Amino acid sequence: MEEEKQKEKRDYTESEKKTLAKIIEDLFIRFSSALRTAQIYEPNNLTFIRQVNLLFNLVQTILKNEGKAHFQFRANTLFFNTVRVKFDFLSYHNFKFLADIFKDKEIGTLGFEPGLSQTELTEFVTLFVDGEAAEENPYENFEAKVKEKGIKHIFLEKVHPSETVGGKEEEEFMQSAIKVFFKSITHLKEVVEREKQKKRVQLKTTRRLMQSIVNLISQNESFMVGLTNIKNYDEYTLNHSTNVCVLAVCFGRRLGFEKRELVDLGVSAFFHDIGKLAISKEILDKPGKLTDDEFKIMKTHPWHGAQKLATLKELSILPVSAINVAMEHHIWSNLEGAGYPKYWKKNYTDLFSRITKICDFFDAVTTQRPYRKKTATREEAVSWLLEKTGIEFDSLLLKVFANMIGVYPIGSLVVLDTAEWGIVTEVNPDMAYMTRPKVKIIADSIGNKIDGKIFDLTEKDPATDKFKKSIVKTLDPYEYDINVADYFITQGVQ
Template identity: 75%
Template sequence: MEEKDQEVRKDYIEGAKKSLSKIIEEIFIRFSSAMKVAQIYEPNNLTFIRQINLLFNLIQNILQKEGKAVFQFRENTLFFNTTRVKFDFSSYHNFKFLADEFREKEIGTLGFNPGLSESELTQFITLFIDDEVIKENPFEDFEAVLKESGIGHIFLEKMHSLEVTGGAREEELQKSAIKVFFKSITHLKEVVEREKKKKRIWLKTTRRLMQSIINLVSQNESFMIGLTNIKNYDEYTLNHSTNVTVLSICFGRRLGLERKELVDLGVSAFFHDMGKVEIPEEILNKPGKLDDNEFDIMKTHSWQGAQKLACLKELSILPVTAINVAMEHHIWANLEGGGYPKYWKKDHTDFFSKIVKICDFFDAVTTERPYR
């Protein structure tokens, strides 16, 4: 632990190569550790002091670099100074822990201003975990206590009333959402392996999973979108495909698509990058930019995916849109502007291809690739 802490500090101070999102993620890990430690130890305990010190240094560094450090929870997504924050699987539980704590106190924004002192931070954490502070109104009571204590460099804003949820039903819903999300990733992994062996891919299971995602999205859309903020470098394509599926279903639902159409859209989004199976790992995970030759190989994943889907044993229950989406999700809307494959001649791309393209792009630009 000691060594790990040293490493984190060293990386931050010397590194600066580390991405901002990595640092923000570390602040969150530190934050939740400090809360957990504060629940067990008194403020004069050495472990507690050390945790606060590590957290304080990270916040200080951010303040020096950015001039402000503002966390905002919006619809189960965390923003830091307006950047959407993504989490590793391993730190998702820290995010969930803090999100629950914030929701309980109805805090939508937590900000640190330059001039913050270590003792203010200690006081803040101590008051945060103190059950006695809240009498009637979670946010107002907590904010009043902060003011009384003279904490001047930390500010709060109340969570939007629509976001204040909770209760046992909500918990259950969140558990099923997490289960379905990870089941989808595992299922896609199995599909890829079975397709390689030219076996049936259990398309009925895919459709059933889409039904579950649609149910969950209609009950708690923001929580489902929140799950797309988890990043997974090891299984990037699987995770990305699941994210694009969830986002496409949310988008399609907002556009007024019917249930049957949403299932087809979900299946199409789920398989949009099937062709990447054929792209060599060295190209898929290449640190830095692809050269022209590598990019040409990468571009083949559109038609390779469409071809794979068209050759499935279960083609009769595969929506034809899935083949179009695989082929068209890298083509620009007007077909003249660019994108690939170049030879694909149609007046316009499929409506589902446009939805998936937008969600694909959104997920890609908000996720940092391993070294890119």
């Protein structure tokens, strides 16, 4: 136990962290590929043998360097050899795939141990994906089968009972929310590809996805906003467009829009940057400042976007507002100043455009980009927006948005007066309690990273009638290398 603690506290250097992350990712890919192959092929199939072989070799290398290779799920979080896994979303699907099997079989820990033979590994991989988990005592059943096969070098431990509690409905909601979120990113990628190849784009699917997003937001807005902490999962524009879309729908809901309008707003925000597809990656991802000529090209993306949308074959099911939003989302609300395109003849911009503009700015400045010197925290982004109220952004809308995001936006990293650290998971809807959101505790008062409970800061001590905990300051998650999105994603995975 002491030794475990020691390891947990071990400080990894930056390069060690990178190496470890790479090892975990490779192991994830190898393990899930072997499992997926085992689902399709018989154990004597060549493809299957090759996959197990690759996994076996990798496990051997890890065992040599690390001594063991243990995966452990603890309270919605995955650990690898006691180190919390900060998976980089590229491996999300593999992560989910493994997590589901762990959950079905009620496994808490699975470890590869020195002495493991290739035959044992082959047997285990086959068993692991073999059929449905038993309805009663799935863990005990599985463990018995492993023993029966004489597999001795794979460590198994049942999930701790306290880790399995939690509302089933809530968990299902989170899982479907995450699924829809990632599906939207993938769908936009497909739309882009099909548009390039001049094929029909599936706007019906877009609408269906937007309907799901609208439904999910009406069930749990906080969780959906939390998911917009996911950044750079795929190409920047794809992830960013999905975030802007989620934020815009939340915004529209607060403005009292009806469901159909919300779907239209979602579609419009989703496609706001579609014109960027016409801009080269060298310009889009240029680390430094753009030259005048490059900026001129960049500024053409609203035109390209509007044009692309207007010439879609499926135009009849595209809301007209989508074309407006693509065209107008960089125009300042006072119709003056540095916005673009310059030669705009209308004397107003569409309401959807003004909404998208705010969400666009908020998501953009809170995302790390090669050309941006400083990534804003979520609360900094709100104050940057407010500095431009009535000039670049519509002042009335901005009030609603600031209220929606809150003083401590969802995803903020905060320090409490108990010296604990937390991540804001839910904004308090009562204006009087704006400074008292719900926070998930992620570090205890002496700085140990923990997977703590979600605490409601409005909770008072009945004896003294004083608040039990309060926020004293916020921190920049980038500075402390904390990936806020992890906390939202892992909620729905176990």
